[in-house]
Amino acid sequence: MRNLLAMYSVLLTGLFTTSSAWAERIMPAQGNAYASEVDSLYIFLLVASLISFILVIGGMMYFVLKYKRKSANDETPYISHDHKLEFLWSFIPFLIFMFVFAWGWKLFREARTMPKNAFEIHVTGQKWAWNFDYKSGVSVTSSSSEEAAFVIPVNKPIKLIMTSKDVLHSFFIPAFRIKQDVIPGRYTALWFEAEKEGEFQIFCTEYCGDLHSQMLAKVRVVSMEEFENWMQTHPSRALGQMTLAERGKYLTNKSACTACHNFESSEKKIGPGLKGLFGKERQFEDGSKAIANADYIMESIYEPQKKYVKGFGGVMMNKYLPKDLSAEQVSWIIEYIKSNK
Numbered sequence: 001m002r003n004l005l006a007m008y009s010v011l012l013t014g015l016f017t018t019s020s021a022w023a024e025r026i027m028p029a030q031g032n033a034y035a036s037e038v039d040s041l042y043i044f045l046l047v048a049s050l051i052s053f054i055l056v057i058g059g060m061m062y063f064v065l066k067y068k069r070k071s072a073n074d075e076t077p078y079i080s081h082d083h084k085l086e087f088l089w090s091f092i093p094f095l096i097f098m099f100v101f102a103w104g105w106k107l108f109r110e111a112r113t114m115p116k117n118a119f120e121i122h123v124t125g126q127k128w129a130w131n132f133d134y135k136s137g138v139s140v141t142s143s144s145s146e147e148a149a150f151v152i153p154v155n156k157p158i159k160l161i162m163t164s165k166d167v168l169h170s171f172f173i174p175a176f177r178i179k180q181d182v183i184p185g186r187y188t189a190l191w192f193e194a195e196k197e198g199e200f201q202i203f204c205t206e207y208c209g210d211l212h213s214q215m216l217a218k219v220r221v222v223s224m225e226e227f228e229n230w231m232q233t234h235p236s237r238a239l240g241q242m243t244l245a246e247r248g249k250y251l252t253n254k255s256a257c258t259a260c261h262n263f264e265s266s267e268k269k270i271g272p273g274l275k276g277l278f279g280k281e282r283q284f285e286d287g288s289k290a291i292a293n294a295d296y297i298m299e300s301i302y303e304p305q306k307k308y309v310k311g312f313g314g315v316m317m318n319k320y321l322p323k324d325l326s327a328e329q330v331s332w333i334i335e336y337i338k339s340n341k
């Protein structure tokens, strides 16, 4: 029995001293100290469960074998109860549970108490993109395009004020171990502080329709100087200084067209690749044909059901398209498509 206990304690200390190295191997990257605290709790739970499992199942197997009835003469002893033992096996787990509760509560409170001096950013979820609106007027939309990253300064508490345009989404940055539902018609909030520069993945973790799994974004953590520079020079602040094609490009990202279309290659996604589309002859599902001119592109945006490109029957449905694009904005998109020869 002594040996057994010694073995367990060696196992326990061994696991704990290697636990942070361990966590880095089996958990997502840690973007701050909070993440590593959450991991410690998680690993504590894992190890505690493992040890209880070994104690309970191991003990059971041991007694099953040791007290196996070996002959017809073996008698079953009559045991009713043992107050001391029963108290201990209730009270010790109770202490462990309270310890886990207190630890979890401390971490939960930390995550839910918004710091007053935080840098605030508005986040809007939509099928299937994340919009980030900064107070300076900079606006970033992240569908699966190369401009996906939303940028924040390192070592500065960031508060996200979040809502949704359409259905329930959920905003999750594994590296900071925070997650929160994003709900239409209501604001929710999240906060975190990045302690490392780098790029970290963002997921939507509430199933929200066809392209839920592509509702990705990245958070890019940079120094304060780099952040300010990024903010000053971001194109969304200077729409007036962009060419129409550049505005169109900006809009196709912002309106999540890029979730379904490549604009700068002819490779298809959910919809056809649109590079070189302008002026090309199109064939439709019903056998008819047309030249892809400005009217055709406008119709593809406003009334996508009218003509289905051959091989794409019925995918592009009205409900997925942004209804708020003005005729002026559609012209920018047409210019952008034209510019991708």
Ligand code: HEC
Residues within 6 Å of the ligand: 252, 255, 256, 257, 258, 259, 260, 261, 270, 271, 272, 273, 274, 277, 282, 292, 296, 297, 300, 301, 304, 305, 307, 308, 309, 312, 313, 314, 315, 316, 317, 320, 321, 322, 325, 333
């Ligand atoms: C949910 C996916 C989806 C989204 C979002 C989407 N499209 Fe489409 N799009 C399609 C599919 C599928 C087709 C082909 C079927 C058809 O013609 O309706 C298509 C066809 C088109 C065409 C005609 C292409 C061709 O080869 O003739 C254009 C132009 C177009 N889309 C532009 C846009 C623009 C601009 C946006 C953003 C405002 C957008 N689409 C958003 C799926 C999508």
Ligand SMILES: [Cu+2]
Residues within 6 Å of the ligand: 125, 126, 168, 169, 170, 204, 205, 206, 207, 208, 212, 215
């Ligand atoms: Cu979503």
